[in-house]
Amino acid sequence: MDTDQSYHYGVMRRAIDLIDANAGVPLSLDDLAAEMNMSPAHFQRLFSQWAGVSPKRYQQYLALGQAKALLRDRFTTLDVADAVGLSGSGRLHDLFIRWEAMTPGTYAQAGGGLTIRHGVFDTPFGPALAMGTDKGLCGLGFLSECTLDDGMEDLCSRWPEATFVHDPAPIKGWVDASFAQKGEAHLHMIGAPFQLKVWEALLQVPTGHVTTYSEIAGAIGNPRAVRAVGTAVGRNPVSFLIPCHRALRKSGALGGYHWGLPVKRAILAWESARTGAA
Template sequence: MSDYARIADAIRFIASQVARQPTLDEIAAHVHLSPFHFQRLFSRWAGVTPKRYLQVLTLERAKALLQESRPLLEVADTLGLSSGSRLYDHFVQLEAVTPGEYKQRGAGLVIDHGVHDTPFGQAFVALTPRGVCNFSFLDEQAPKAPLAALAQSWPEAELREAPSRTQGVIHTMFDDSKTPDRPISLHVSGTNFQISVWRALLQIPPAKVVSYAQVASAVGNPKAARAVGLAVGANPVALMIPCHRVIQQNGKLGGYHWGETRKQAIHAWEAARYE
């Protein structure tokens, strides 16, 4: 079993028992490790102890973060939603597919792709000459699904397996020892509304959260919270467009395309690094 698989199992157990705050011994027993080995594994992965993670999970903390986030998108709106945003100490720049490119369906385009290990399980990364066009977590039951979806989105493109080319994206995102020398560029296809939502998400700092309604207001359509939810769910680039930072108005995390357990894990991982 991989480290992340054990972590995910522990997170599911913690979430199911969060009201009574399970002990370290109980969590360790659930994942069939000694308390010593589990604490060492969890701290190495998250950068915090399981006890600190339990504090991160509380509904009260989520509600407090929502209160703090009220001015975040207002400031972003003043600055302009197309501006670059800090993420993992580097800039992310989003470039939308043009109508002309969309019509061509990827004709003449080479897209490199690869599968890599991350702190949140294996991820599929796809890269055009202009930027990352897909970042998806793999489902053990359907490991080829991201590649099939990529082929459907860009049917005329040449898809080339080239993990040596996509590995740099992983290093930039997760290697804390290196300072990126240039922004991460994203090259994504979406409707005008989806693009506006994704640009808004880029304004949310790590370890912060906003509600769907707040995003709707930020894109100039306060009544479109449901449509925002659909746009968030259609995000083709996990983590870099941080849809995991959008939660329900009541403070609950809500759904996530790649699973609520993974969303909880990402929140804990970010909180350990940025709070």
């Protein structure tokens, strides 16, 4: 992975904050570059390398109406999930994810008997805390909006009986594959049966598209369980790969995001920009 990714995201995060502070009025390349203490050419090159599009184009994806535009133009109902598939363009570009879920009985043990390895890795969206068993990644959270201690407490509390070991080497390949858009990442999902259904439904939403909590509820056979679906989406332990960021409110509002709304907005715009450019 590119070791400059977190630096790039830090610059982009500052630029996004400036765009937000300007109340949706587009900022020129010169103005953005000046605020970043960079030349326009260098900022344009750095920004385009990260986002895949120019700063001007990216601002369009960060506009206030971006979520509603996604719902209008790229909304995907989960009824067509079998046509989307779990690999190829329907998933994270060319990345194929191998999924294995714990049985309800094992989940009830709260991770007892499991050894979970963890480490901090560089990603396009800043540093991320990743956790994994021998079978695959079981946790992934972004740290740009919280501290490492907060991230550790959050993820570790989900499996209180597990043994946690700082040992990033065994899970590095899965993390690299997750963001390099090639190779294979394994997931070992640890959750209650209802949560697993919701997370599996999220896997059906292709890159650059979104869905709603009510659509997910219908897809898993519980159309009235919209609030419970929202809770399960928020409890997704493997961010980005299980794309909870693609779940929006029916109104088109972004809703919340466990690892910070700025990260959700950045990921959605990043995916939309790259999908549009392709």
